[in-house]
Amino acid sequence: MKFDLSILAKHIPFLLEGAWLTLQACTLAVIGSLVLGLAVGAMRTSASPLLNRVAAIYVDIFRNIPFIVQLFFFYFGLPEIGIYIDAFTTGVVALSIAGGAFTSDVIRSGILAIDPGVIEAAQVSGLRKSTIFRKIILPIALRASIRPLGSVFINLILTSSILSTITLNELTGSAKIVASNTFRPFEVYFVLLVAYAALTYAVSILIGMLHRHLNRHQQEGAV
């Protein structure tokens, strides 16, 4: 059999629709994971043993159970307790919760790496706890965490392919349809594989640029 990509040409608009859905789901999930990860990361570095414990349990559970099981839990389980949300929303919620666990780990180590003296300086100048968190701890921790956060988000993009198992026709889901319509699964999935790799490669380049931009003042300079 010849390796022929030309037959895919007329399916490109359909595949792009799927890619657009993947992009939407991932963007929302990145925001969701970041919000959740920041909150949980803050809890895990807080002085309260209870908050600490609760946050640690959440991270432990969602890091150690396969995403597809978590997804099915929400997708099949939520209607049972009367919560009816569509596959897209379920997918975004599940991705955010799983991504939040990984994000919080990154944020936590970012916070723990901050020079305690810097925080003490903020404390003695009379800043309130919430102000110290917003203006000092968060910006420093986030700047230091861009690269590991990038890895988490790239993983999120790859994981989003699993949303195709709950009837969502994102990139992988629509590729499945194209594969069965054209009877050319090899070509379709090969292109899909390269497309994901290209996408994550592009994202990793953007992350590298963002990292350098945000930390530009750390490299140059005297001493």
Added chain:
Amino acid sequence: MISVSGLRKSFGAATVLDGVDLEIRQGEVVSVLGSSGSGKSTLIRCINGLEKIDAGKITVDGFDVSKPRELSEARKRSGTVFQLFNLYPHMTAVQNIALAPVEVLKVPRKQAETEARELLQSVGLTDRADAYPSQLSGGQRQRVGICRALAMKPSYLLLDEVTSALDPEMTSEVLSILAKLAKGGTTMVFVTHEIEFARSISSRIAFLDKGTLIADLPTEEFFSDKGMALPRVAQFLSKMRKD
């Protein structure tokens, strides 16, 4: 007035401060001397509430630092300069200085930044105002650190070994600024190893030895027979002078 009475502080089994009484009135410059490990820095860290005290009482203008409610008032009245500068690495010099005035004193940002630039000008850093800490030398960083503390217009300036991390040239940069402040009437608690400098600017010397204040004398008296009569002080001074 900063008033410290019966202050005790220990870390685990190690007692660092063992019943310290000290009063610092407005307008005084009090240097705290003592060998390393005598508890000098811990004393400062207790006054600004960074360490919980085990016993005794510390008040700043009547506000008790061990009461969370009063601590913030106490902190508004004192500014701290740290040994390792502790500047906010993600903010420029001006932003470092203006943050607390804007957030705590609710000074309008524009005004706070103008005042920050004026402070920087007074320490000779006009052209470094928009530099980040990583772009500054150690001496420049510490000058920004002093400006940051002064920006809150504190009644008391707490200086914790502010020149220990600097080489001699940078040390003199920073000391000349402190001398100017002392002359201008800023109240200071000055924890240091710079004995000669302490002698030149202080109105009083407090000497800590193993967590106890064994001398609290006017500068003249401390460096005369009265201070020398104390064996630990004499030993300390002769040792420091040899170095």
Added chain:
Amino acid sequence: MRYGDFTPFDIVLLLQGLGVSLALFVSTALIGLVIGTAWAVIRFYRVPVLMQIVTFVAELLKNSPVLVQLFLVFFGLPAFFKINVTPTEAAVITLSGNSAAFIYVIAVSAIESVGRDQIEAARVFGLTRWQTLRWVIAPQAAAFAIGPLTGLLVNQLQVTSLISVIGVMDLTKVGNILNLRTLKPFLVWTAVGALYYLTAKLVAYAGGRFEKRLRAHTAWRGL
């Protein structure tokens, strides 16, 4: 008792599913370890052409979804090469390849951690390339790699759950079946999740134990 209710046999079914997951996890991890290490050795000796191919393939595998890789092998290969690929074969091929790509990365950094000067010293003492690899590099690299490897294995255990999508009767597939039959998603997916969680903890614990032993071993050797 209704037809859809749980039966004691369901526990056997779940354990069978767990057995399939574990068997595939262990076998593909071992195959991945062999292939990944071989790739790292190719890279270490800078074998021309092969080295570039290995780097490219590993990057592609690391940066694309396992689900897509699985589809390419299960649907793509039979269609393109006119061969027969069973779900289990597809699972073994895909998971082994994927593990190999990640193990390759760990192995490369582990070998680099040993340091060229030690290797040169060994060569100066007259050890052959193979002896250097076997007696100087391997023991130290293994001690370095075991930590990241444990983390990877916990992750790979979860990745095995994806093979349920192509019909392998693993733990997740059993969950699917029970879910459809009993219509008790919360219970089913909690049980499945708990089994994965416990297994992940076991893997992490075993890795920790092994690391301790390995480090003790190299420390003793160092004296």
